[in-house]
Amino acid sequence: MTQTYQITLLPGDGIGPEIIDVTVKVLKEVGKQCNLTFNFSKALMGGAAIDETGEPLPQQTLETCRNSDAVLLAAIGGYQWDHLPRKQRPETGLLGLRAGLELFANLRPAKIFPQLVDASTLKREIVEGVDIMVVRELTGGVYFGQPKGIFATETGEQRGVNTMAYTDREIDRIAKVAFEIAQKRNKQLCSVDKANVLEVSQLWRDRVTALCSSYPEIELSHLYVDNAAMQLVRAPKQFDTIVTGNLFGDILSDAAAMLTGSIGMLPSASMGDGKPALFEPVHGSAPDIAGEDKANPLAQVLSAAMMLRYGLDEPTAAEKIEQAVFQVLDQGYRTGDIMSEGMTLLGCQQMGDALIEAL
Ligand code: IPM
Ligand code: MG
Secondary structure (H helix, E strand, O other), rough: OOEEEEEEEEEOOOOOEEEEEHHHHHHHHHHHOEEEEEEEEEEEOHHHHHHHHHHOOHHHHHHHOOOOOOOEEEEEOOHOOOOOOOOHHHHHHHHHHHHHHHEEEEEEEEEEOOOHHOOOOOOHHHHHOOOOEEEEEEOOOOHOOOOOOOEOOOOEEEEEOOOOOHHHHHHHHHHHHHHHHHHHOOOEEEEEEEOOOOOOHHHHHHHHHHHHHHHHOOOOEEEEEEHHHHHHHHHHHHOOEEEHHHHHHHHHHHHHHHHHHHHHHHHEEEEOOOEEEEEEOOOOOHHHHHHOOOOOOOHHHHHHHHHHHHHOOOOHHHHHHHHHHHHHHHHOOEEHOOOOOOOOEEEEEHHHHHHHHHO
């Protein structure tokens, strides 16, 4: 019997539509091989939605997402929307989607492909074998805390305010996700905070420490975020699973991504307690190369693999995609961002064709 899944596609802006096209082709091929049918529905999000409807996350898009088994997002944003008031910015749509679907746990793996070790800006011996999972809290912290805004003071100055806040419930639920992920990996969890300065971090550290007694196999450590940033580029192999808040996770996951050579290779998953989860590449919309068939579709394709594994519980299909990516890299196929001497430069579409061939 074939299994049918409703998938919402949010191609968004910039290179988004190109990499989504490639990914849909790959999913259809793997679906054929694994007896899976995907019903895709495209919805508007980000700048593309602003141009059509005036808002970055139309209600209808949120509804379509809620009624699907999984959501596959490409990327949002671009220069032409940067001047808009915050409420109408593409980024605000993304935050609304995360909050609207209650996707509090963001999984960002940074695993280096052996074929791409030399694409990293760090030395081979530092990055070879890096395999880190950053678990970032996604619907709380300073991104969402109240009060926020730009206010006039009594002396006529302007004062910009954001609030970094976490409740014990918010900390516990993300910590549990992280402990469970660490359990399936190398059983080392590093919690990152700024408890030497921030009260919110003190509570974070206390709760994570208390929860650890329920996971006796896990070796828990704590780092301040500044030290964690330094350790990530100094000796990244000391890390297995990292758990941290929204802002620190935003910053550290970009740093971790670059260890692997190109942010163009990294997928991510954002999950809540139920369905649907959201899967998207870590990279942005790359407006500078949009429409030129130069984009690397592999992070988007690997996001589809994460969707199959974590969102739809179809590990066999996920593995097929991951193996196909491995194979095209082995064959020496590269997009511009991961190109090195002696390799074959492909465009976005051609990379898609190579993946289909590999499958
Ligand atoms: C990310 C991005 C977003 C974030 C932006 C685009 C709102 O940087 O997903 O890491 O800050 O979370
Ligand atoms: Mg970011």
